[in-house]
Amino acid sequence: MRAPTEAFTYRYTHYGDADVLKRHLHPLPTPGPGEVLVEVISTAINHMDAFLRNGKEDTWRDDPWPRASGCDLAGIVRAVGPGVTRFRVGADVVGHTRTGAHASHVVLPEAQLVPKPRGLEWEVAGGLFLAGATALETLDDLRIGASDTVVISAAAGGVGSIEAQIAKHRGARVIGTCGARNFDYLRQLGIIPVSYDDGMAERIRRAAGRPVTAYIDNYGKDGRQVAEALGVPAERYRSSADRREVELRLLRDDPESVAQATSVLQKVVDLAGAGAFRLLVSGLYPIDDIVDAFEDLAKLHARGKIVLATRPVTRVRTLRAREVFERMP
Numbered sequence: 001m002r003a004p005t006e007a008f009t010y011r012y013t014h015y016g017d018a019d020v021l022k023r024h025l026h027p028l029p030t031p032g033p034g035e036v037l038v039e040v041i042s043t044a045i046n047h048m049d050a051f052l053r054n055g056k057e058d059t060w061r062d063d064p065w066p067r068a069s070g071c072d073l074a075g076i077v078r079a080v081g082p083g084v085t086r087f088r089v090g091a092d093v094v095g096h097t098r099t100g101a102h103a104s105h106v107v108l109p110e111a112q113l114v115p116k117p118r119g120l121e122w123e124v125a126g127g128l129f130l131a132g133a134t135a136l137e138t139l140d141d142l143r144i145g146a147s148d149t150v151v152i153s154a155a156a157g158g159v160g161s162i163e164a165q166i167a168k169h170r171g172a173r174v175i176g177t178c179g180a181r182n183f184d185y186l187r188q189l190g191i192i193p194v195s196y197d198d199g200m201a202e203r204i205r206r207a208a209g210r211p212v213t214a215y216i217d218n219y220g221k222d223g224r225q226v227a228e229a230l231g232v233p234a235e236r237y238r239s240s241a242d243r244r245e246v247e248l249r250l251l252r253d254d255p256e257s258v259a260q261a262t263s264v265l266q267k268v269v270d271l272a273g274a275g276a277f278r279l280l281v282s283g284l285y286p287i288d289d290i291v292d293a294f295e296d297l298a299k300l301h302a303r304g305k306i307v308l309a310t311r312p313v314t315r316v317r318t319l320r321a322r323e324v325f326e327r328m329p
């Protein structure tokens with residue numbers, strides 16, 4: 001097979017909904033010193049990608065236009081620049097970048113890549129970075145361990161499902177808030193499901209059967225009041241705003257932040273490779289259906305992660321359990 005000479009990147013020229021994303025064809029980029037050309041096999045979508053694209057998140061408002069999309073990726077090294085020591089052509093890698101992962105190829109400093117374990121599926125590897133690193137940073141910040149009884153909101157979603165499983169793996173008792181549809185999913189992971197409807201604090205108290213020692217609010221609604229009602233110490237509560245800070249830190253491109261993000265990514269990959277958690281990919285979309293994928297994410301009922309693939313075998317979509325459930329009277 002001849003090596004491709006063209007690549008594509010999903011870009012946008014102004015803030016807006018997912019349909020501002022356009023496929024931009026360009027020559028295959030060449031890696032410079034210390035850089036690697038990666039052919040992207042899988043790349044996830046995150047709420048933060050959407051917030052950066054629609055302007056809700058304006059931390060990098062001075063970035064030039066057009067802007068590229070996407071921060072999680074897994075792929076294969078196709079070329080290396082001078083001075084690259086850690087990766088060879090043909091290596092399978094997992095990487096992170098503030099923007100540009102929603103593409104067929106991306107050039108990155110080798111410092112933004114870690115090796116992909118052979119046993120880790122491509123769609124899982126491409127979904128690990130922002131959700132996994134946010135989950136791990138939050139658990140480490142709270143020093144969640146075996147003596148904890150922790151509540152995690154949106155526990156069936158991208159970040160929550162990883163957070164809950166790693167907390168469980170550390171020996172904590174984990175209560176996860178979710179909709180009724182996800183009770184069985186969380187139970188299968190050893191997590192105690194509690195509905196997020198009104199009266200949640202009382203239901204959590206009953207399910208916990210002991211004092212709740214930490215509370216992580218991914219969703220960003222009522223969390224502080226519920227945590228206070230449960231008597232969780234203020235220093236062991238993390239809000240959705242705290243989560244935003246963690247995500248922004250993971251996306252910064254100064255060398256210190258990049259090194260930290262890569263080190264956390266390596267830990268997440270190691271945990272996934274060792275089976276400490278299983279990332280459920282509930283939507284695997286061909287990358288050219290990126291608008292549909294973002295619209296799916298925006299419904300706020302994803303289970304696990306939504307991932308884009310550059311080499312899909314089919315564009316025919318089967319009905320998912322969620323859709324069957326939603327159609328039930």
Ligand SMILES: NC(=O)c1ccc[n+]([C@@H]2O[C@H](COP(=O)([O-])OP(=O)(O)OC[C@H]3O[C@@H](n4cnc5c(N)ncnc54)[C@H](OP(=O)(O)O)[C@@H]3O)[C@@H](O)[C@H]2O)c1
Pocket residue numbers: 046047048153154155156157158159160177178179180181182196218219220221240241243244247297300301302303304305
């Ligand atoms: N503050 C920030 O900057 C920031 C950054 C990123 C994400 N977020 C927010 O964090 C949330 C979760 O992120 P994610 O990446 O894990 O999202 P995700 O994969 O889209 O997951 C969404 C999850 O939210 C749950 N959910 C829906 N309505 C809920 C409610 N009223 N109360 C509690 N949970 C509810 C859903 O559970 P069921 O399907 O079981 O109903 C689903 O599992 C999203 O709402 C997102 O907008 C905030």
